Amino acid sequence: EPEVTQTPSHQVTQMGQEVILRCVPISNHLYFYWYRQILGQKVEFLVSFYNNEISEKSEIFDDQFSVERPDGSNFTLKIRSTKLEDSAMYFCASSQTWGGSNQPQHFGDGTRLSIL
Amino acid sequence: AQSVTQPDIHITVSEGASLELRCNYSYGATPYLFWYVQSPGQGLQLLLKYFSGDTLVQGIKGFEAEFKRSQSSFNLRKPSVHWSDAAEYFCAVAGRGANNLFFGTGTRLTVIP
Numbered sequence: 001e002p003e004v005t006q007t008p009s010h011q012v013t014q015m016g017q018e019v020i021l022r023c024v025p026i027s028n029h030l031y032f033y034w035y036r037q038i039l040g041q042k043v044e045f046l047v048s049f050y051n052n053e054i055s056e057k058s059e060i061f062d063d064q065f066s067v068e069r070p071d072g073s074n075f076t077l078k079i080r081s082t083k084l085e086d087s088a089m090y091f092c093a094s095s096q097t098w099g100g101s102n103q104p105q106h107f108g109d110g111t112r113l114s115i116l
Numbered sequence: 117a118q119s120v121t122q123p124d125i126h127i128t129v130s131e132g133a134s135l136e137l138r139c140n141y142s143y144g145a146t147p148y149l150f151w152y153v154q155s156p157g158q159g160l161q162l163l164l165k166y167f168s169g170d171t172l173v174q175g176i177k178g179f180e181a182e183f184k185r186s187q188s189s190f191n192l193r194k195p196s197v198h199w200s201d202a203a204e205y206f207c208a209v210a211g212r213g214a215n216n217l218f219f220g221t222g223t224r225l226t227v228i229p
Contacts, residue, residue, distance in 0.1 A: 056216055106162065
């Protein structure tokens with residue numbers, strides 16, 4: 001069964017540095033998402049992306065965050081100047097159609113981001 | 117706005133016993149409902165989903181869930197738990213027309229021999 005793959009599995013970064021988290025969504029999927037899960041807390045929506053633009057974002061997704069689909073396969077999340085509170089597990093997801101339809105989102109295994 | 121409540125933070129059951137994990141949602145209409153499972157160090161795996169039709173939905177690994185509109189609930193059940201079912205379980209809701217999932221805080225399941 002096709003999978004969403006995320007790299008790296010664990011990223012350790014100094015506070016203030018930029019970090020890029022990478023995802024390869026399922027190949028025939030058109031909608032892409034990032035979520036994060038701070039340790040011990042619920043999974044929270046960050047952003048959704050379709051047709052090379054952001055379709056929806058949460059209040060967490062402020063100006064330090066950006067997303068990009070640089071080629072036909074990768075989907076990246078960039079955090080420009082990391083803060084301690086950005087430490088979390090970041091999940092990428094993809095779906096064939098938009099999230100409010102009857103096609104579920106498939107998740108990757110996540111990237112654990114640790115900010116020192 | 118949508119929200120999801122999972123009232124049980126941690127549940128312990130014996131292997132072979134039945135299981136029910138509770139989920140209540142808040143949404144103005146009938147949402148799309150999901151259960152995901154997260155094993156330690158792993159991502160979120162979809163167990164089952166409800167979109168419409170039969171309110172009892174079957175999922176993978178022997179799980180089922182029942183949508184009860186009158187109670188705004190979507191409880192997950194399994195008749196006989198296996199040790200490999202130990203994991204964190206998340207209920208999620210998507211509003212029809214929305215583009216994102218809202219997750220509950222999760223229920224951690226421990227299975228004892």
